[in-house]
Amino acid sequence: MSSQAWINLAYLTASMLFIVAFKQMSGPRTAVRGNFLGAVGMAIAILAACFEQPVAASIGRHGIWPLLLLALFAAAGGGIGATMALRWPMTGMPQMVALLNGFGGAASMLVAAAELTSTRAVARFQEGPAQVLARASLEPWTQFAIAIGLACLIGSVTLTGSLVAFGKLQELPQFKKPWANPNRHWINLGLAIAVLLLLWGVFSTSQLLFFLMLVAVAATLGATLTLPIGGADMPVVICLLNSYSGLAAAAAGFVIDNSVLVIAGSLVGASGLILTAIMCRAMNRSLTGVLFGGLGATATVASDDVYAGKIKAAETEELAMVLEQASRIVIVPGYGLAVAQAQHAVRELADVLEARGATVEYAIHPVAGRMPGHMNVLLAEADIPYEKLREMDDINPSFPETDVAIVIGANDVVNPSARTDPNSPIAGMPILDVDKAQTVIVVKRSLSPGFAGIPNPLFAADNTLMFFGDGKKALIDLTAAIARD
Amino acid sequence: MLIPTSILNSLTLVASTEMIGEDPASKFIRLLTVFLLAMWVGFEVITKVPQRLHTPLTSGSNAISGITVVGALVVAGGLTTGFGTLFGLLAVLLAMINVAGGFVVTHRMLEMFNPKKK
Numbered sequence: 001m002s003s004q005a006w007i008n009l010a011y012l013t014a015s016m017l018f019i020v021a022f023k024q025m026s027g028p029r030t031a032v033r034g035n036f037l038g039a040v041g042m043a044i045a046i047l048a049a050c051f052e053q054p055v056a057a058s059i060g061r062h063g064i065w066p067l068l069l070l071a072l073f074a075a076a077g078g079g080i081g082a083t084m085a086l087r088w089p090m091t092g093m094p095q096m097v098a099l100l101n102g103f104g105g106a107a108s109m110l111v112a113a114a115e116l117t118s119t120r121a122v123a124r125f126q127e128g129p130a131q132v133l134a135r136a137s138l139e140p141w142t143q144f145a146i147a148i149g150l151a152c153l154i155g156s157v158t159l160t161g162s163l164v165a166f167g168k169l170q171e172l173p174q175f176k177k178p179w180a181n182p183n184r185h186w187i188n189l190g191l192a193i194a195v196l197l198l199l200w201g202v203f204s205t206s207q208l209l210f211f212l213m214l215v216a217v218a219a220t221l222g223a224t225l226t227l228p229i230g231g232a233d234m235p236v237v238i239c240l241l242n243s244y245s246g247l248a249a250a251a252a253g254f255v256i257d258n259s260v261l262v263i264a265g266s267l268v269g270a271s272g273l274i275l276t277a278i279m280c281r282a283m284n285r286s287l288t289g290v291l292f293g294g295l296g297a298t299a300t301v302a303s304d305d306v307y308a309g310k311i312k313a314a315e316t317e318e319l320a321m322v323l324e325q326a327s328r329i330v331i332v333p334g335y336g337l338a339v340a341q342a343q344h345a346v347r348e349l350a351d352v353l354e355a356r357g358a359t360v361e362y363a364i365h366p367v368a369g370r371m372p373g374h375m376n377v378l379l380a381e382a383d384i385p386y387e388k389l390r391e392m393d394d395i396n397p398s399f400p401e402t403d404v405a406i407v408i409g410a411n412d413v414v415n416p417s418a419r420t421d422p423n424s425p426i427a428g429m430p431i432l433d434v435d436k437a438q439t440v441i442v443v444k445r446s447l448s449p450g451f452a453g454i455p456n457p458l459f460a461a462d463n464t465l466m467f468f469g470d471g472k473k474a475l476i477d478l479t480a481a482i483a484r485d
Numbered sequence: 486m487l488i489p490t491s492i493l494n495s496l497t498l499v500a501s502t503e504m505i506g507e508d509p510a511s512k513f514i515r516l517l518t519v520f521l522l523a524m525w526v527g528f529e530v531i532t533k534v535p536q537r538l539h540t541p542l543t544s545g546s547n548a549i550s551g552i553t554v555v556g557a558l559v560v561a562g563g564l565t566t567g568f569g570t571l572f573g574l575l576a577v578l579l580a581m582i583n584v585a586g587g588f589v590v591t592h593r594m595l596e597m598f599n600p601k602k603k
Contacts, residue, residue: 011555015523018549022530025542028598035545035595039588042552049555055562066562073561073574074554077581084582085589090597093540093590100547100586103579108553110576114560117568242543242550245583249553254516256556262516263523264552270527271546275539366536373539380597386537 003051010048011260017041018264022271028386045260046074090381091338094238094371098166101238101245105158108248109215112151115255116211147254149202152211153195153218154248160222162241168226169234169370179227185292191221225291230453232412232426233290236279238371240287243272275372282366282392284428307447310460314441314467316474320481322439322465326403329353330395332363332432333375336409336444340471343382346408349479350384356482361388363395363405363432365413396433405437407458409471411450416458425454440464443474541594548587554580 001009017037024034049055050067058066081100088096167175181187194217201210229237246268253261280287323329331346350360362384368375376389399405407414410432418429434440435458442459446468449455458464467474534542557580561573 014552018552019526019530021545021549022527022534022542025531025534025538025545027535028538028595031538031541031545032592032595032599035541035588035591038545038549042549042554042584042588045552045555046558049558050562052559052562054559054565058562058564062564066564069574070558070562070577073577074558074581077578078585080578081582081585081587082589085586085593088590090594093544093594096586096590097544097547100544100583101550104547104550104553104583107551107557107576107580107583110572110579111553111556111560114557114569114572114576117566117572239543242547245547245550249550249556250520252553252556254513254520256559257512257516258556258559259516259519261552261556262519264549266520266523267527267530268546268550270524271531271542274528274531275543278536278539364537371540371543373537373542376537377540377594377597380594383600386598389537391536 003056004053007048007051008259010044011258014041014045014048015260015263017044018267022267090378091335091341092170093374093377094234094369095166095169097238097371098162098169098241101241102159102162102166104245105155105162105241105248107155108245108252109152109155109159111252112148112155112255113211113215116148116208145203147251148211149199149214151248151251151255152202152214153199154244154251156215156218157222157225158241158244158248160219161226161237161244162222164223164226165234165237165241168229168231175227178230179224181228184224184228188221188224188292191217191224195221229290232367232450233283233285235367235371235374236276236283236285236287236290239272239275239279241272243269243276246270246272279367279372282430283426284430306455306457307460311447312465314465316467316477316481319441319465319467319478320485322441323353323358323404323478323482324356324485326353326439327358328398328402328404329358329360330363330399330402330405330434330437331360332365332405332407332410332414332434333368333379334365334408334410334413334450335369335374336411337471338369338375338378338409340409342408342472342475343378343384345472345475345479346379347382347384349475349482352479352482361390361395363392363434364389365392365410365432366430368410368413392430392432399433399436402437404439404441405434407434407440407442407444408475409444411444411456412454414458415450415454415456416461417454417456420457434458435461435463438463441467443467443469443471445470538598541591541598544587544594545591548584548591551580551584551587554584 018041021034021038024030198210198214198217202214226237246265250262250265250269253265353360362379364375369378379389380386412426414432414434415426416435417424418426418431421427440463442464447459459466554577557573557576561570561577564570
């Protein structure tokens, strides 16, 4: 067997391991092994790449140096990545995924750029515009240029889109307000047309100048497409960018004629698309609505009209009494819970209540947290068994039989105006029907609006008791009060 | 027809010397076959992942999208042109951050789903 055949066999092994890795993600126990197998596949593919003909040839010319150079950069990247991964808080997982997506997209774009400037392309750059125009027909080189153009386009959009998403999720002040330029659709259309023209330019001439312009325009487009998207729609954006980073890798695979890139890239592309569809369904939003509708940050109802005179604030002792009489309690955790680092406090409250004979369950909205499945991770961090975490459709019918629903740091996902007010920005979004419980306790710092920027009539409902304060401290006080009795 | 005729014509032209034995159109279609089949497998496998594992799924698949590091190593390792090497090495760095960060953080999360028995 030729050495290339061995390399291809290694790539095939890596591809199979990636598929098995995804397959084993179906259960929490097998998933650990799946992730490990994925990493093994990656290591095999990386080792195989070091034996590829261009690398081997340059080792033949320069000795061991090229390999050391590659190892140095790979080790630096691996070190940075692993350090980030070990230190990053679980609450900030969406930001980290956004950042990593951006790096992946940028890497695919750079692979295309490097290939374009490599020897087989160099001759083409020395052509002047006149020669290009004089050459009437396209050449076999074209589909290579198509792949380069696409890798560059998707990679650049992923890079800037991810950086903007990171800024929004990290709540950097510059990204606080969605970009609401009334002409943004025309700007995006103009940029999209420019992208098409430049793609055509790259396809037909393979000029470096067109390539660089394509990178610039695509990068701008990535930013202008993501900037208008409101914070509440970020889970969709994260999924979509995840898909893009895979597709960019697949496009890079077309560029260098490498099937492991194509296979791994398309697996990730498929995964991102499925999650995007699931998130859209959970928010009752169409993908075009998320991307181009731009959920306005402006409130349609003034919060004073909703809240005036109707808010009932309760103290610890009163709430402890309510909870002591309850036999079925459902806890609705939101992102605010994670911000307050109150996962462990929630668990202690649940332990005390269960010790008194009550049943305690957790209702998890699909978009609780800021990326798909985020809340499950945060509660798992507090050792809450995942059997008690119930999905929305599963638990919603049981709210009328629930004595007390405790909403901690959630807002938009329990906002009944999604059901009742057709003019609400979140109209039609599936919500947890906590307002149907006997009593609702809302633990919240203040009446400030959630990510969608709208007031919540639940806070003013007759069966709602507001408990203002820091989520963690409130829970600890409540637990202590119940344990005393 | 979505694809302009000029491109289709060019796809069927004679192979350049470095692609002996396979004309560019066949190569393109071969990779397209792989792409579409892998997409299909992806859809089948990933729809079976439960909602509670969607965050580790996202970060794990994110790590796998770092496979572009293979392309980066090949283009950088050739040391053909200055720009090519520079772009390639930068791509190796970024892709490795993606790979290592993704796998390590996914492992960290999955460990929390499987608390050690005390």
